Amino acid sequence: MDERIIKSLRDAKRVVVLTGAGVSAESGLPTFRDKQTGLWETFKAEDLATPSAFERDPALVWGWYESRRAAVRAAKPNAGHLAIAAMGDRVPRLTLITQNVDDLHERAGSRAVLHLHGELARPYCEACRRPYVFPDGIPQLPRGGARIEPPRCDTCGARIRPGVVWFGESLPGPTWAAAREAAKDCDVLICAGTSSLVYPAASLPEIAIAAGATTLQINPNPTDLDGSVSVAIRGPSGSVLPQLLAETWDVVSSSGGADYEAVRT
Ligand code: OAD
Numbered sequence: 001m002d003e004r005i006i007k008s009l010r011d012a013k014r015v016v017v018l019t020g021a022g023v024s025a026e027s028g029l030p031t032f033r034d035k036q037t038g039l040w041e042t043f044k045a046e047d048l049a050t051p052s053a054f055e056r057d058p059a060l061v062w063g064w065y066e067s068r069r070a071a072v073r074a075a076k077p078n079a080g081h082l083a084i085a086a087m088g089d090r091v092p093r094l095t096l097i098t099q100n101v102d103d104l105h106e107r108a109g110s111r112a113v114l115h116l117h118g119e120l121a122r123p124y125c126e127a128c129r130r131p132y133v134f135p136d137g138i139p140q141l142p143r144g145g146a147r148i149e150p151p152r153c154d155t156c157g158a159r160i161r162p163g164v165v166w167f168g169e170s171l172p173g174p175t176w177a178a179a180r181e182a183a184k185d186c187d188v189l190i191c192a193g194t195s196s197l198v199y200p201a202a203s204l205p206e207i208a209i210a211a212g213a214t215t216l217q218i219n220p221n222p223t224d225l226d227g228s229v230s231v232a233i234r235g236p237s238g239s240v241l242p243q244l245l246a247e248t249w250d251v252v253s254s255s256g257g258a259d260y261e262a263v264r265t
Contacts, residue, residue, distance in 0.1 A: 001247045002231045005188075008214040009248045012187040015091045017084050018204050019098045019105070019237075020194025022219060026078040026238035027104055029071060033195050034221075050167050054126075058159055063141075063148035065162040069120045070139040072102040080192065081108035083241035090249050095182035099194060099201050101164045114175050114182075116201050118164040127158030171200065183207040190244075192218040192237045196225045205229065 009015065021031035032040045047053050047060070054061045085108040088094040097114045098105055103121055105113045123132045130153060141148070151160045165171055183189060189208035196202040196217075205225055209215055215229040218240045226232045233240050245251050 001244060002216075002233075005214065005216050005231050005244070006248045008188050009087075009091070009244070013092045014182070014186045014188075015087070015094045016182045016186040016189040016204070016208065016213075017087070017094065017096050018183075018189065018191045018194065018201070019084070019096070019100060020192070020196075020201075021100060022193025022195075023080050023084075023098075023237045024075070024078075024100055024102055024104055025193065026080065026236060027075040029075055029102060029104075031193075031195075033197070045167060049164075051169065054161060054166075059147040059149050062150040062160075062162065063146040065120060065164070066139045066148050067141055067146050068101075070141055072104070072120060073138055075102070075104065077104040077108035078238045080237035080241040081105055081110070083245045084192075085109035086245055086251065087241075090245075095178075095186070097179045097182065097201075097204065099198065114179050116165070116171050116175060116179060118162075118172070120162065120164065122163035123160050124163055125153035125156060125158050126161040128153060128156045130155055131163075132160040176200070179204060180207060183213075184211050186211075186213050188214045188216070190216045190218065191225065191229070192241065194219075194223075196223050 021029070025031055030037050030039050032038050035041060048064050081104050084096060084105065088096065088110055095114065096105060096110050097116060099117050101115065101118055101120045103119065121134070124130060125132065132151065132153065152158065153160060183204040184207055186208055189205055191205045194201070196205065205215055209228055217223065217225050217229045217232040218235065218237050220234055220236050
């Protein structure tokens with residue numbers, strides 16, 4: 001592991017961790033843009049993840065998000081999620097910012113997670129914006145198809161919509177403001193499991209770099225950030241993050257940690 005990162009982490013007062021779909025890949029949840037397996041490789045985003053798609057075919061869109069919610073319910077946090085939660089107990093201030101709409105960070109023990117793209121578990125009324133509370137239990141999926149009519153708001157009767165940010169929509173204002181502020185003020189930013197292609201989330205590492213932070217990227221594949229971060233480690237976050245935790249704070253790692261390489265130091 002790169003000594004500069006270890007020393008920076010040990011000395012850091014403020015750390016930001018920015019995660020994307022790759023961090024949940026080892027829990028069995030698909031990413032968006034990985035070849036063959038990515039959601040946007042198999043589905044058309046414009047049919048499922050835009051306000052006009054929901055307007056056109058609410059049952060198709062609601063059913064798709066319900067099937068993703070069912071997959072998240074069946075998944076468990078992996079060693080990467082757990083390592084981030086453990087880091088939160090060791091640095092004076094850790095801000096966890098995620099683009100993920102699952103709750104695996106919370107289930108791993110992280111608190112006050114900033115969900116830039118919303119959460120599957122927090123749908124709300126499309127008219128009055130009151131939150132909708134799902135009935136307890138596993139999402140009920142119909143056999144032989146994924147169409148489900150969205151429920152109606154108890155208060156105003158309008159349709160309930162998924163609690164995620166769609167293409168063309170703004171990020172939740174206070175969440176975005178807190179994320180920007182944390183990136184501007186951090187000593188170390190770790191960017192894990194994201195292609196860094198979707199803005200404005202992808203501007204957070206750029207903000208941290210411009211402010212002079214030490215930056216680390218963890219990803220098994222190259223990204224456009226490779227050339228600008230302090231260190232890019234090629235490997236899966238479920239191995240690299242526990243190894244980083246182990247080497248920085250002498251925590252016993254559950255992973256062998258050998259399946260990564262530093263491509264830029
Ligand atoms: P992407 O699918 O664009 O990128 C996932 C990244 O994870 C890729 O760079 C992979 O190489 C990497 N990856 C795969 N397996 C990994 C592993 N085991 N460990 C670490 N990294 C791994 O997903 P995001 O960057 O999260 O937005 O996508 C950003 C946004 O685009 C999503 O939040 C979603 C999507 O449209 C909305 O739905 C609003």
